[in-house]
Amino acid sequence: MSESNQDAALEEQIAQWRAFIRRRQAIHAVDVAELEDHLREQVAGLMANGLAGDEAFLVAVKRMGNMDSLSREFAREHSDRLWKQLVATPAGTSASPWRFETDAWVAVGLAVAAAASIKLPTLFGLRIEAQETFYLRNLSLFVLPFLAGYFAWKRRLAPRTIGWLGAAFVVAGVLANLPPFAPTGKHPDPLQALHLPIALWLAVGVAYAGQRWSEVSGRMDFIRFTGELFIYYVLIALGGGVLTAFMALTFQSIGIKVEHFFQSWLLPCGATGAVLIASWLVEAKQSVIENMAPVLTRLFTPLFAAMLVAFLGTVFWSGRAVTMDRDLLIGFDLLLVVVLGLLLYSVSARDSSAPPGVFDGLQVVLLVSALLADAVALWVIGTRIGEYGFTPNRVAALGENLILLVNLGWSTVLYLRFLTGRGSFARLEKWQTDYLPVYALWAAIVVIVFPLVFR
Amino acid sequence: MDISKDLIAASSTPIVLAILAEGDSYGYAILTRVREVSGGRMEWTDGMLYPVLHRLERLGYIAARWETAETGRRRKYYHLTTEGRAQLAEESRQWKVVDATLRGILTELQRALPDLRTVSLPQIPERA
Numbered sequence: 001m002s003e004s005n006q007d008a009a010l011e012e013q014i015a016q017w018r019a020f021i022r023r024r025q026a027i028h029a030v031d032v033a034e035l036e037d038h039l040r041e042q043v044a045g046l047m048a049n050g051l052a053g054d055e056a057f058l059v060a061v062k063r064m065g066n067m068d069s070l071s072r073e074f075a076r077e078h079s080d081r082l083w084k085q086l087v088a089t090p091a092g093t094s095a096s097p098w099r100f101e102t103d104a105w106v107a108v109g110l111a112v113a114a115a116a117s118i119k120l121p122t123l124f125g126l127r128i129e130a131q132e133t134f135y136l137r138n139l140s141l142f143v144l145p146f147l148a149g150y151f152a153w154k155r156r157l158a159p160r161t162i163g164w165l166g167a168a169f170v171v172a173g174v175l176a177n178l179p180p181f182a183p184t185g186k187h188p189d190p191l192q193a194l195h196l197p198i199a200l201w202l203a204v205g206v207a208y209a210g211q212r213w214s215e216v217s218g219r220m221d222f223i224r225f226t227g228e229l230f231i232y233y234v235l236i237a238l239g240g241g242v243l244t245a246f247m248a249l250t251f252q253s254i255g256i257k258v259e260h261f262f263q264s265w266l267l268p269c270g271a272t273g274a275v276l277i278a279s280w281l282v283e284a285k286q287s288v289i290e291n292m293a294p295v296l297t298r299l300f301t302p303l304f305a306a307m308l309v310a311f312l313g314t315v316f317w318s319g320r321a322v323t324m325d326r327d328l329l330i331g332f333d334l335l336l337v338v339v340l341g342l343l344l345y346s347v348s349a350r351d352s353s354a355p356p357g358v359f360d361g362l363q364v365v366l367l368v369s370a371l372l373a374d375a376v377a378l379w380v381i382g383t384r385i386g387e388y389g390f391t392p393n394r395v396a397a398l399g400e401n402l403i404l405l406v407n408l409g410w411s412t413v414l415y416l417r418f419l420t421g422r423g424s425f426a427r428l429e430k431w432q433t434d435y436l437p438v439y440a441l442w443a444a445i446v447v448i449v450f451p452l453v454f455r
Numbered sequence: 456m457d458i459s460k461d462l463i464a465a466s467s468t469p470i471v472l473a474i475l476a477e478g479d480s481y482g483y484a485i486l487t488r489v490r491e492v493s494g495g496r497m498e499w500t501d502g503m504l505y506p507v508l509h510r511l512e513r514l515g516y517i518a519a520r521w522e523t524a525e526t527g528r529r530r531k532y533y534h535l536t537t538e539g540r541a542q543l544a545e546e547s548r549q550w551k552v553v554d555a556t557l558r559g560i561l562t563e564l565q566r567a568l569p570d571l572r573t574v575s576l577p578q579i580p581e582r583a
Contacts, residue, residue, distance in 0.1 A: 034482065034505060034531045037524075041483035042501065065500035073506035077513070 010053040014039065017061060024067070026075035039064060100284070107150060107280030114146040114276055115269035128264050135268075137176045140197035143275045145169045148207040150276060154283070155210035168203045172196060175447060191396055191450065195443040201226075202440035216426075219433035224348050225282055227293030227341070232278040240270050294349030301342050302362055308369035315376060322380045329397040332377040336404040339370040343411060347432055352425040360419055367412045374405060392454040396446050403442055407435050458497060467499070467507050468516075469550060472535060472543040475517055479534040481524075482508065508533060516542050 014036065021032050039060050046056035064070070118135075126134055148169070152162050176196060205213070205222045212218025244262055251258045314320065322328075346363060378401065414431055417423030474480060474488050482504055489497055511517045516539030524530040535543070 030531075031505065031509075033529060035502065037481070037528055037530050038483045038501060038505075040526075040528065045487075060501075063501045065502040067502075070500075070502040070506075073503060074509075077506045077509050 006053045010043070010057060013054065013057050021067065024071040024074070026071050026078060028078075031074065035064070103154070103284070104280065106153060107276055110146045110150050111273035111276035114143055115273040117146070118142040118268045118272050119265075122264075128268060134177075136193040137196075138173070139193065140200050141169065141173055141176065143272050144197070144200045144204055146276060147279055148204050150279065151204070151207035151210070155207065157207060157210055161206070161210075165203050165207055169200070172200055172447075191392055192447055195396070195446040198443035199440045199447055202437060205436065216430050216433045219436055220348055220429060223344055223433070223436075224291060224293070225279075225286075227345050227348070228282040228286070228291055229275075229278050231292045231296075232281050233274060236274045236278055237271075240274070291349065293345040297342050297345040297349070298359070301346060301359070301366055304339065304342060305362055305366035305369060308366065308373055312369055312372055312376075322376055328377060329381055329394065329401060332374050333397055333400050333404065336370060336374055336401065336408060339366060340404060340408060342366065343408070344432060347425075347429055350425065352429060354425075356419045356421075360415070364412065364415050364419065367408055367415065371405070371408055371412065374401065378405075392446075392450050395454075396450065399442055399446075403438060407432075407438075463497075463499065466550075467504075468511065469543060469546040471504075471507060471511060472516060472539055472546065475533055475535040476540065476543055479532050481530050481532050485533075511539070514542075515539075 017039070018032060018036055021027055021035065022029070027035075042060035042063060043053070043056045046059055047053060051059065121131075121134065122128070128135055148165050151157075152165065157165075176192065205219070208222050208225055209215075209218035212221070244266065247266075248258050248262070315322065343363065343366075346359070381398075410431060411428060414423060414428045418425050418428060470489060471485060474485050477488075480488070482501075485508075486499060486501060486504055489499060508517070508519075512519055512533070515536060517533045518536050519531050519533050521529050522532050
């Protein structure tokens, strides 16, 4: 073997060793560099004593000691490293610090822009306190274009895609503000205010997944992102609440009331900007910190399953009639959404090649009991739909119930097939990710078609 | 000779501090020095030195800096701080007490039981 060949082989071995060490969470890159310097010194020393390159490498690695116990020692010395720290540095990510910083600045810039955009209509005399209708209708348009823009920049989307996304937002803006779509009455149309964000969320998804939207994994990533974003947003909102409470408290002590500032500035600007900041955090930490949504799913799937089984048992054995109420259908829609969320986030975190386990059984219990509970509600509503008639609200709620029912019903079938070994888990993943556009489509129908039909 | 883990853990701090008191050094050279002074009788597991160095750094006894070595590689050098010097003095006082106590007991034991062959005092060179 020639000398340069031997050097190359040694370098290759050292590179492998480095990658092996790098996987230990408690040993950071600088420590790996220090250990590598040691290893190279040792190898050089041994080779000077007449050992061949690969022999010297083996001896040097052996002398370095058992990596598990070394990693344990490092963990004991740097116990903070077992708690993954996010904010200070992008440790553990492959992105360069420069990229990390640019990313942060773009996100902050867009957050400020979104916050400014919600105050922009004030210049034209549309004050938040007086024109609630306008703001509720357009709420998603103050936030989501910036979020889509952030991902368009981050994923370097093709100009064509960006054009389509822009067109979608413009159309949404027109629909939200022109008659006959926008009601002229004083009260906001909750249907539209609720469904426009759902429809536009798909546009954000297209921007988020970029070229990977057509792949199951790309859409699955978007589902994960949505769950994490929700959790981060709630946490930021809680923090914001504490901040506001202290602001009110301190300023009250000097006789200044901050209510007006809070309502017309802090709340709208903070709530819009926080979406961008939360999205950036989710992006920045996705590989650094374990996802929270699947953890919560694990916790709540058994509890929800137990609650539903208890409900069904009580209904069947006591024979209590389900009381028909205006909001019953919406309540059961929300229940199905929660069950779908529990299903989605356990699917998103599950290793699709793992064999069925106890948790999968629980998941099926949850699905079946949710379907049965919903069937009870639908039956009650179906017997009395004639008395109530078809209002837009009821049709929308019924449509959503049907959409969720179809999804969960087929998911149950796929899950059972998986449990009995007649289907793969990947089928379920594909079904869930393929179904995403259906929600947006129905939301778009509610926004566009309903105002034309129910006039 | 296999020195027990506990003894190695207890002695590593004064040994590392003493070696750094001789001059600034880095991991590999510190280990080489330990081997040299102990005549090869003290074998540390190489990797285990680094958590010890990091602990001493955190305690403020030593400080580190990255430099480019003559080989062209980046290398982390450690040097003793004032605090470290005080700590070394303190630890060597403690070790002397331990050493004197053990020596005293073993000497008496040898005098009482002259036939006891298993206990033989090694000649430890006294250093000022």
